[in-house]
Amino acid sequence: MDQATAVPAWVEPQISPIGKTDLVIGTPSLNNASTIGYVATVAAVGAREHFPSSGVVLVNADGGSTDGTQEVFLGSEAPPGIERIAFSYRGIPGKGSALKAIFEIAAKLDARACVVIDSDLRSIEPNWVQKLAGPIFAGYDFVSPWYIRHKHDGTITNNICYPLTRALYGARIRQPIGGDFGVSRHLVHTYLEKDVWATDVARFGVDIFMTTTAIAESGKIAQAALGRKVHDAKDPAAELGPMFSQVVSTLFDMMIRHEHVWNTPAPSGAAEMPGLQMADDDEPDPVPVDLPRLIASFRNGVREHSQVLALALGKRASVIEAVASSASDADIGLSCEEWALVVYDFAAAYRRNIAQRTSLIRALVPLYNGKVASFVLKAKEMSSRQAEELVEEQCRAFEESKPYLRDVWK
Ligand SMILES: Nc1nc2c(ncn2[C@@H]2O[C@H](COP(=O)(O)OP(=O)(O)OP(=O)(O)O)[C@@H](O)[C@H]2O)c(=O)[nH]1
Ligand SMILES: [Mg+2]
Known part of the structure; x- marks a missing residue:
């Protein structure tokens, strides 16, 4: 060998x-x-x-x-x-x-x-x-x-x-x-x-x-x-x-x-998979999550990486900055729509800025933590099965914003 x-x-x-x-x-x-x-x-x-x-x-x-x-x-x-x-x-x-x-x-x-x-x-x-x-x-x-x-x-x-x-x-x-x-x-x-x-x-x-x-x-x-x-x-x-x-x-x-x-008018991709569903009594053992730490990472990271955020998000960086500096922790974080656009902007920026790729990925981590914080807060009273609906909502947001991706990718 x-x-x-x-x-x-x-x-x-x-x-x-x-x-x-x-x-x-x-x-x-x-x-x-x-x-x-x-x-x-x-x-x-x-x-x-x-x-x-x-x-x-x-x-x-x-x-x-x-x-x-x-x-x-x-x-x-x-x-x-x-x-x-x-x-x-x-x-x-x-x-x-x-x-x-x-x-x-x-x-x-x-x-x-x-x-x-x-x-x-x-x-x-x-x-x-x-x-x-x-x-x-x-x-x-x-x-x-x-x-x-x-x-x-x-x-x-x-x-x-x-x-x-x-x-x-x-x-x-x-x-x-x-x-x-x-x-x-x-x-x-x-x-x-x-x-x-x-x-x-x-x-x-x-x-x-x-x-x-x-x-x-x-x-x-x-x-x-x-x-x-x-x-x-x-x-x-x-x-x-x-x-x-x-x-x-x-x-x-x-x-x-x-x-x-x-990036074609009708991506062929793989066929839809047969739907698999959790049952209500399938609640798995809990996985702990440190919510204050997620929120702190989001708030601090957005400040720390402001230049890279401006590079990736352009004018939309100010929207994220406003969310990250909101006074209350109760509903902080990124919505499904905001997160889908953030990911698409970062993907396009990653493609264009070869020398900045490491910084881009590093700057995306706190935004991801903001997204996870929002997920954890929304799912607070939900069973794991019910939280699947939030994942579904996230998927729809990515699907609906796909024209935006094609646009920024150009
Ligand atoms: N050989 C080798 N195996 C690794 C290494 N890192 C992780 N693994 C193995 O890869 C498997 C998956 O790693 P985990 O750390 O459990 O990751 P995961 O379950 O995918 O991720 P989480 O859902 O985040 O826990 C485990 O069997 C690890 O032992 C590595 O550096 N070398
Ligand atoms: Mg594992």
């Missing part, structure tokens, strides 16, 4: 004797010793139960954990006949490099399907393997997860990835950065051939890269109803800044790359 590969050379002697396989199940990890054993066992049991005569290889691509994650993975219980490989990937540290390593192994083993499952998952069940791999064996190229999540979990998904993907490409993929998915052999090769692995795709940009590429270059996409996603969820106020930057810069890079797909 050459220098550019994410799989270290010492792993090769474990791969070549296997020859070919049907299914590779990969788990990226970074200090997940407390959960990865369960994920590996359930995935192996599910693979045996649902695909008893298929060759299955489990791969753990680790980011250099110091808590014994790889050892737990290799020592986890599994039915006989399932190969396991664990190693620290090479390359830029990040989840995307881990996935690249998993894809490289799937390609080497000529696997018909590759399933990836996050190693911090507590709610995985054996049938997830069937739900993610089954449609691939039946001819789909990409299976995207659909889960029930608490209203404060998945704020990057709800406020930007889902609405923007839906408005741009017409694809109602509810969890475009879900983390658990299935990919065909064909799409694995497509991913590996792209010249993106030195960008934020090597980090948390990888999920939106995979989904957008699947939409733009295949369209044979299914959604798998997996039930609850219970994982080590993060407080959106405290921990999501770097992830937001990596995801959104990739989202904008993908808009530039796929302009020919979305």
Whole structure:
């Protein structure tokens, strides 16, 4: 293997004797010793139960954990006949490099399907393997997860990835950065051939890269109803800044790359996905959110980044400044319409101002925090199911403002 590969050379002697396989199940990890054993066992049991005569290889691509994650993975219980490989990937540290390593192994083993499952998952069940791999064996190229999540979990998904993907490409993929998915052999090769692995795709940009590429270059996409996603969820106020930057810069890079797909009179995109609905009694465990911290980030960030805001928003910067300096915290934040226009202005500015891209993404973080604050306030008395209506409202705002995007993009 050459220098550019994410799989270290010492792993090769474990791969070549296997020859070919049907299914590779990969788990990226970074200090997940407390959960990865369960994920590996359930995935192996599910693979045996649902695909008893298929060759299955489990791969753990680790980011250099110091808590014994790889050892737990290799020592986890599994039915006989399932190969396991664990190693620290090479390359830029990040989840995307881990996935690249998993894809490289799937390609080497000529696997018909590759399933990836996050190693911090507590709610995985054996049938997830069937739900993610089954449609691939039946001819789909990409299976995207659909889960029930608490209203404060998945704020990057709800406020930007889902609405923007839906408005741009017409694809109602509810969890475009879900983390658990299935990919065909064909799409694995497509991913590996792209010249993106030195960008934020090597980090948390990888999920939106995979989904957008699947939409733009295949369209044979299914959604798998997996039930609850219970994982080590993060407080959106405290921990999501770097992830937001990596995801959104990739989202904008993908808009530039796929302009020919979305900036047409009638974007073809993927077909509408079958509607999946939460039930009223499906309320997941709460994910805490530090609302005062979100509001403070919004207020301070708008002041701190005033020059970049003027660059991106032009005259509309004063509207945002007025909202951010309002006296009361009770209804502070950005409405769905304001947020959609902000994202479109920033996307267009990101395209035009190559030298300013890092500053633009940095300045967008406090505005995003303002949007999340507004979401949290509006959803205060709502169940997670009811809060879905707010996500729907956000999607409609992105769809209705799409002519504005075409305008500012010129
Ligand atoms: N190998 C590797 N894996 C990583 C790295 N960062 C995250 N991961 C793994 O990628 C998976 C998803 O990361 P999480 O931090 O759980 O992110 P998430 O669940 O998508 O995001 P939230 O919804 O914001 O919690 C987990 O299995 C992590 O262990 C990394 O730098 N290297
Ligand atoms: Mg997680």
